[in-house]
Amino acid sequence: MTKPSPRPRILVTRAIFPEVAQRLSEHFDVESNATDEDWSAEEIARRLQDKTGALTFGLERIDAALLARCPQLKICANMTVGYNNFDLEAMRVCGVLGTNAPDVLTETTADFGFALLMATARRVTESEHFLRAGKWTRWQYEMFSGAEVHGSTLGIIGMGRIGQAIARRAAFGFGMQVVYHNRSRLDATLEADCRARYVGKEELLKTADHVMLVVPYSKESHHTMGAAELALMKPTATLINIARGGIVDDAALAAALRDKRIAAAGLDVFEGEPRVHPDLLAVSNVVLTPHIASATVGTRRAMAMLAVDNLIGYLLHGKAVTPLNADGLAARATPSAS
Numbered sequence: 001m002t003k004p005s006p007r008p009r010i011l012v013t014r015a016i017f018p019e020v021a022q023r024l025s026e027h028f029d030v031e032s033n034a035t036d037e038d039w040s041a042e043e044i045a046r047r048l049q050d051k052t053g054a055l056t057f058g059l060e061r062i063d064a065a066l067l068a069r070c071p072q073l074k075i076c077a078n079m080t081v082g083y084n085n086f087d088l089e090a091m092r093v094c095g096v097l098g099t100n101a102p103d104v105l106t107e108t109t110a111d112f113g114f115a116l117l118m119a120t121a122r123r124v125t126e127s128e129h130f131l132r133a134g135k136w137t138r139w140q141y142e143m144f145s146g147a148e149v150h151g152s153t154l155g156i157i158g159m160g161r162i163g164q165a166i167a168r169r170a171a172f173g174f175g176m177q178v179v180y181h182n183r184s185r186l187d188a189t190l191e192a193d194c195r196a197r198y199v200g201k202e203e204l205l206k207t208a209d210h211v212m213l214v215v216p217y218s219k220e221s222h223h224t225m226g227a228a229e230l231a232l233m234k235p236t237a238t239l240i241n242i243a244r245g246g247i248v249d250d251a252a253l254a255a256a257l258r259d260k261r262i263a264a265a266g267l268d269v270f271e272g273e274p275r276v277h278p279d280l281l282a283v284s285n286v287v288l289t290p291h292i293a294s295a296t297v298g299t300r301r302a303m304a305m306l307a308v309d310n311l312i313g314y315l316l317h318g319k320a321v322t323p324l325n326a327d328g329l330a331a332r333a334t335p336s337a338s
């Protein structure tokens, strides 16, 4: 029998900054995965059974089956902005609050979107591999010629906060024309602030020199870029995905890159990651990074601290900072400190 605890019990499913763990332990009884083992879904469910809250990392599937096994659970706090690991409706019905970590990563992620765009358009990693392999023996006028970035047209699909931060960099820093496509059009003031013009998806794909994907993952956005969409892009264009795996059909993209139907791609996220489609590994005109768009120490720490703010806010004071499904949340989630 576990001794009854006066403090909420929290599970941290991955290793985290020591100062974040320390802050959690000041308020909660914490079980943490300090050695960063890969816990299976079954193991997470088992460890969550007696917990009131969880600090999650955007990877743990929180759905009806898991919730049925965790009667005391009241909140899952993702330290990521993405929350496609949550079945928010099932959580709402069960009275479990989901929270994410928006805003604190916006500018850092936009920086990385631009880094990936530059590396892809200007063939940075491909040329570095060439140099490291000892193949650079002489200068040639066309060697590793890439695509122009300044003054070109950037098409952004998904114009949330990160999309807007990328648009500002493009328009004001690089003199690019920015077109965007989004579920809903931005208001005129925001459009002017981002110097971005709303267009249909097809027009965007046909006219952009660089296409940047920043759309959240959902059933609706699955394979936003499949073979048909890739076929609309200019053969000289590049595609950048910093959103989520599954937004792009990776097999179709690898074929388009191999056949030079588009010039190049930069990918930070993959379908089924950390596995990467072998056909992508086989082509040289793609820059591949392991889901690091928000990875600076300051930003990752701020993301984790926001998740902690959500746990403290909700479990100790009844109000989370960035709730996702507070509207109509069922009764079980009535916060309590025990």
Ligand code: DGY
Residues within 6 Å of the ligand: 058, 079, 080, 081, 082, 083, 105, 243, 294
């Ligand atoms: C996010 O916050 O969703 C980033 O993709 C990091 O996982």
